Amino acid sequence: xxxxxxxxxxxxxxxxxPPYERPPELVDPEDALxxxxxxxxxxxxxxxxxxxxxxxxxxxxxxEGILRKGVYDGIxxxxxxLIIGPAVxxxxxxxxxxxxxxxxxxxxxGDQDKxxxxxxxxxRARKALAKIGADPKEAVAAVEASQEEDMTDMGDIKxxxxxxxxxxxxxxSTM
Numbered sequence: 564x565x566x567x568x569x570x571x572x573x574x575x576x577x578x579x580x581p582p583y584e585r586p587p588e589l590v591d592p593e594d595a596l597x598x599x600x601x602x603x604x605x606x607x608x609x610x611x612x613x614x615x616x617x618x619x620x621x622x623x624x625x626x627e628g629i630l631r632k633g634v635y636d637g638i639x640x641x642x643x644x645l646i647i648g649p650a651v652x653x654x655x656x657x658x659x660x661x662x663x664x665x666x667x668x669x670x671x672x673g674d675q676d677k678x679x680x681x682x683x684x685x686x687r688a689r690k691a692l693a694k695i696g697a698d699p700k701e702a703v704a705a706v707e708a709s710q711e712e713d714m715t716d717m718g719d720i721k722x723x724x725x726x727x728x729x730x731x732x733x734x735x736s737t738m
Contacts, residue, residue, distance in 0.1 A: 582637030592646040595639040597695050599629060599651050609658065616659055616666040623669025626652045653688035 579585050589595045603609055615625055629651060630644040639647075659666050 583635050585637055587634075587637055587639045587643070589639045589643070592639075592643050593691070593695065595633070595643045596647045596650055596691060598638060599633065599647065600654060600692070600695060603629075603651075603654060603658070612655060613659065613662060613664055616664050619667070621667040621669030622652055622655050622659070626655060647691070649688040650691040654692055657692075 589598060603612065612625055616622065626648060630648055633639050634641055634644055656666070656668065
């Protein structure tokens, strides 16, 4: 609990020693996306991602972890992470759909709110994945079908959320 750095302690070490303090290896978002997709196509790594999803971790958290590790290792900077985040998210989601893994996306609000919250533009993400040749063709139809189901489910949820006006002494207005 008391083992925290003293203010100014970082100034006593050699500057630019950690990888995240040096210039990144990849500055082009497309190169960084190819790097991460190549890593995710490895059977062992994707098995780890699937295991995390099966144990209840959501895709958003997994994606953020993968991208933070890339920043920490000096592969790319935070700005590149923000640019490629939706494409990596979509790749993991599409692969999970193909495998048949139940998962949570990590967005608690409606479809429009989730796009704003994460900056996720599915069309752009799919185009980026297709551009580097990583978009599995068979899974696109499954993803679109699940999105249509989500839209119909959202309509049902909105109907359930409408509640009758409260009755009783505290619900009355003073007028």
